[in-house]
Amino acid sequence: MKTEELTTIEHLSNFLEGTQAVAFTISSDKDKRYRWLQRELVRFDYLSLNKPDKGIVIRYLLKVTGYSRQQLTRLIAQYRKTGRLSRQQRTTAGFKRRYTxxxxxxxxxxxxxxxxxxxxxxxxxxxxxxxxxxxxxxxxxxxxxxxxxxxxxxxxxxxxxRRTFEKTRPKSSTIGERRKPCSNGQPGYIRIDTVHQGDLDKQKGVYHINVVDEVTQFEVVCCVERISERYLIPALEQLLETFPFVVQVLMAIYSDPPTANNFDPP
Incomplete structure (x- = not known):
């Protein structure tokens, strides 16, 4: 059933209640949609209807057109004032640019x-x-x-x-303090030095960890895959257990520039 077969207010009421089978398509073209809406208002003689019947017609138009209640109210007001519906397309810019x-x-x-x-x-x-x-x-x-x-x-x-480019600003690193430990002649002041072995065929080489006591020169050497907490913490735990005396201070001396994930020695 087409919308043209809805000829009375009763038909519209049955359609809105879902008891009337109907198939409808509305063009996406605004001019055609306005013409269809005007034709429906004229066909049902909207201006002469009583208030309940007008409500049924409005509900019908809302369901078929998909317009909001506010937009449909404005269109009906235009139809009541002029007797027709026409697009009022705004072609000028809404705001004038002050700075061109x-x-x-x-x-x-x-x-x-x-x-x-x-x-x-x-x-x-x-x-x-x-x-x-x-x-x-x-x-x-x-x-x-x-x-x-x-x-x-x-x-x-x-x-x-114009494009501007800024050079990278150097930032001081607080990973470690580079100075010679003051041992006062007591063992337990440890220096840690890291040396990268180098890369081979795009394969990252290991890091040699050289741990030396400042006074006794007791030395322990080990290797780790990366300079990060994941690899350094187990290695340092083993190194500390190796020393025959209590370790007082750990001082790191980096031979290679430290990375963001470097272990921060205590």
Whole structure:
């Protein structure tokens, strides 16, 4: 059964209650959908119906069109006012850009010779360019806020105009303290030295762990696969059990640069 066979309010009520078999398809084209909606309002003489019958027609239109109640209410109000339904397509932009691509290029050109200073500094430079030196191109940028200036720096137009790269900043490591232990002539002050054997055919070599007492020069050597807690803790436990005296202090002396997973000696 097609929707055209729903000719009375009773048919619509049965359809909404699920007792009336019906097949319906609505075009995805908005103009055709508006024309169909107007035709249905005219066919059931919506404006002359009483309030309960209008509610049935609205429920029918909601189910078939998939519109929200608010959108359908606006369309019915338009039909009541003008007697027809038509699309009111908005073709203009909703907001006018205050800072154009030209302003962003000027900002990038101002940043480049000054090595991208802070927002307050570049804002003051734009103000001086306009107010002191009379460069009218900077009139818009002279009134920009500092926070929005950083937004423009993150825009695609700015990134296409100028890219900045920062060198990696060195950071001090707190993994271990590199100094000679002060033993005061007592045994038990241990130095630990790690040496990487080297790689062979892209296979990682082992690390030699050399443990020496500062006073007695008692020495123990072992090998581990990696410089990490997983491998170093069992090796150190065995080394500490090997010494014939109580170990007081462990000092690590790295021959190779320590990695992020290096064991932090006590």
């Amino acid at each position: 691509d030209r302003d962003i290029r000027l900002l990038a050109e101002m940043d480049e010779p000054h090595d991208t200073p802070c927002g307050h500094a570049i804002k003051k430079l734009c103000e001086r360019a306009y107010q002191v030196f009379g460069q009218s191109d900077y009139e818009t940028l002279a009134g920009i806020s500092v926070s929005h200036l950083y937004n423009l720096r993150q825009s695609k137009a700015y990134q296409r105009q």
